[in-house]
């Protein structure tokens with residue numbers, strides 16, 4: 431997509447899964463990529479994959495969104511290196527499945543802090559750079575667990591609450607940033623098949639039929655659609671497969 435060419439994009443949780451797929455998709459569209467996650471080795475793997483695809487080597491910043499010192503360090507690294515950020519994708523969030531056993535304090539703090547405290551502080555820290563862009567966008571990757579009255583299913587209560595709060599983060603930012611050039615966009619994916627743009631399977635995804643599961647590609651395409659809308663449009667998107675919005 432030509433109109434993203436040359437933009438600088440920060441993507442959290444981009445060492446694997448959906449975040450890595452988003453980074454590759456944006457790199458393919460000509461964006462300069464700043465990969466962020468906790469796991470340095472995973473970031474290096476995605477860095478090499480993107481360099482092979484595009485010839486451009488992404489930047490890497492290690493950040494633990496559940497750790498305040500790590501967030502501050504990451505913000506300092508990014509703001510020292512970049513005067514302008516055009517696109518921030520808040521994708522990183524700790525997954526926590528429901529369990530019959532009590533969740534540990536570390537799991538609960540980690541889940542809530544990474545999704546909410548960390549995503550907010552990281553966004554706030556990068557806002558001056560976003561405000562220097564001619565077309566700044568913040569994209570929150572939520573979940574169907576973020577939706578009002580969504581069934582809990584296999585999801586833990588802390589994760590469910592964190593995702594609800596992430597939806598509020600996205601809409602709160604929309605209100606806070608009213609009258610500024612910065613848009614806050616939101617995409618709520620359903621359960622996903624973890625397929626990478628580097629996998630041969632990626633190309634067959636558009637042939638899926640109704641009732642089949644959604645994939646990373648479907649979320650990447652939703653994000654690409656949202657960020658390429660004219661500037662007067664802000665999208666909050668829910669991706670439904672064949673659930674009629676009930677996600678049963």
Ligand SMILES: NC(=O)c1ccc[n+]([C@@H]2O[C@H](COP(=O)([O-])OP(=O)(O)OC[C@H]3O[C@@H](n4cnc5c(N)ncnc54)[C@H](OP(=O)(O)O)[C@@H]3O)[C@@H](O)[C@H]2O)c1
Pocket residue numbers: 442443444445446447448449466467468469472493494495496497520521522523524525540544571572573574618619620621622623
């Ligand atoms: N996969 C699905 O079915 C699905 C469905 C709905 C919504 N989502 C949402 O989509 C996003 C990506 O999900 P995914 O399935 O690709 O990944 P995932 O397996 O749920 O892992 C989460 C991602 O966030 C990063 N992360 C976790 N804790 C972090 C922390 N404390 N600080 C910084 N980064 C952290 C992880 O990287 P590191 O471990 O390297 O830090 C990883 O890239 C998440 O927000 C998830 O909730 C996923």
